[in-house]
Amino acid sequence: EPEVTQTPSHQVTQMGQEVILRCVPISNHLYFYWYRQILGQKVEFLVSFYNNEISEKSEIFDDQFSVERPDGSNFTLKIRSTKLEDSAMYFCASSSRTGSYGYTFGSGTRLTVV
Amino acid sequence: AQTVTQSQPEMSVQEAETVTLSCTYDTSENNYYLFWYKQPPSRQMILVIRQEAYKQQNATENRFSVNFQKAAKSFSLKISDSQLGDTAMYFCAFMKLSGAGSYQLTFGKGTKLSVIP
Numbered sequence: 001e002p003e004v005t006q007t008p009s010h011q012v013t014q015m016g017q018e019v020i021l022r023c024v025p026i027s028n029h030l031y032f033y034w035y036r037q038i039l040g041q042k043v044e045f046l047v048s049f050y051n052n053e054i055s056e057k058s059e060i061f062d063d064q065f066s067v068e069r070p071d072g073s074n075f076t077l078k079i080r081s082t083k084l085e086d087s088a089m090y091f092c093a094s095s096s097r098t099g100s101y102g103y104t105f106g107s108g109t110r111l112t113v114v
Numbered sequence: 115a116q117t118v119t120q121s122q123p124e125m126s127v128q129e130a131e132t133v134t135l136s137c138t139y140d141t142s143e144n145n146y147y148l149f150w151y152k153q154p155p156s157r158q159m160i161l162v163i164r165q166e167a168y169k170q171q172n173a174t175e176n177r178f179s180v181n182f183q184k185a186a187k188s189f190s191l192k193i194s195d196s197q198l199g200d201t202a203m204y205f206c207a208f209m210k211l212s213g214a215g216s217y218q219l220t221f222g223k224g225t226k227l228s229v230i231p
Contacts, residue, residue, distance in 0.1 A: 041223070042205070
């Protein structure tokens with residue numbers, strides 16, 4: 001069964017550093033997403049991406065965040081200057097044109113900012 | 115804005131028994147989709163079942179079924195013949211087709227289900 005692959009599975013970074021979280025969505029999917037889950041809290045939408053541009057973003061997705069699909073296969077989330085409160089599990093997901101059938105999520109990247 | 119409420123933070127069930135997880139939501143939309151996702155200790159989010167709001171028939175996937183009450187804005191998940199592998203966090207989620215067509219999900223806080231041998 002096709003999978004969404006996320007790397008790394010765990011990343012530790014110092015406050016103020018830039019991090020890039022990587023995702024390889026399912027190849028024939030058209031919509032791509034990032035969600036995050038702070039430990040013990042609910043999963044929150046960050047951003048959706050379609051046709052090489054952001055479709056929608058939440059209030060969490062401020063100027064410190066950016067996404068891109070540099071080579072047609074990878075989908076990356078960059079945090080420019082990490083803060084302690086960015087520590088969370090970050091999930092990438094992708095969906096076919098009809099996203100209403102549900103996403104396929106990756107296994108997540110646990111980001112720890114120290 | 116949509117909200118999703120799961121009123122049971124934790125539940126437990128004996129192996130082979132049946133358990134029902136509750137979910138209510140609030141929306142002014144008429145057409146939308148509802149989902150249950152499972153998050154085992156591995157932390158991966160796995161789709162369990164989906165329901166289209168315009169369909170009155172309740173969705174079923176093997177041991178998993180839902181009770182969708184549109185007027186009451188209720189969407190409960192029933193797990194029959196519970197198995198140890200069902201131990202996980204279960205999230206109820208709502209999806210509307212936003213203006214941008216991005217199919218954004220709104221999640222509840224989750225219910226931690228423990229299946230006891």
